[in-house]
Amino acid sequence: MTRQTACCLAMAWVALLIAGCSQQRTLSGSEPTANASPVTEIRYQVGPCHGMCPVYSLGLSEDGTTRFHGEQFTALEGERVRVSDPGRFALVKRQLSSWQPAMGTTIDTPDCGPRATDLSHYTVTWTNSEGEQAVLNHDSGCHSEDARRLTEVLRSVPKTVGIEAWVEQ
Template structure:
């Protein structure tokens, strides 16, 4: 009986450590925590969430078709953080709101394309969110498509997003 209790206590402690590793610490530097999620598509698109903090912390949480097996922490330079902010700024909705760009709001739409969510958040404030279904091919979203495709390069994480990797 003692062994079962000790084993259960060990598993709970291990689960607590794993849950603790899944998120970023609250930032010490002022600014937005940016959460970028690349959703699934019909095919082998990398599916993941990356979080970047203004104090240089980064966390990649893979779901499918990436080259990292689990949550991976990395460091973001001030220049990378500023470039990410500047690249996404023209597409940021009004503070505390959510903007959706999907099949209902587009005239030219391709199915089976990945969706993307970008969320800007600060402690004590409502998050700002952009949901974009990349099948929307309307010309006014061309710059948004370019901005989204540049995120892995800005954060120097292309090597972690190998679309030829096998899904877990």
């Protein structure tokens, strides 16, 4: 192999590696496309763990309506509905926007890294005005750097919405 051929092959490999890296989707994924219909509802569900973790669901609408359903290990059980400031919906939407998958898709925590198997699972569903949904399933036992950041954001949602007293026992 000539030196010129070896150099060309090396440059081709570098170009392929760069292209491959730029195509990899991380948790801090994609922004919704400009022509996508706006998100009008966010549903947030927290599943059980191997212990006494809260199990509940939370629905947030752009008009400020908050629907909480405490299932297990929460301060309040059953459904509660509160109409509050639509700004809270906008804040949660903004906090979660970098993890929102494209409408019509469902993704699981990519790049989980080392994983603890006994922690809560989260499901976040964004619904737009046309009824399309984007779903993120997150395992809070994932310990990659992106996964830990997402877990922190998800755990902050009850405080952002002002329902932490409903969740914590």
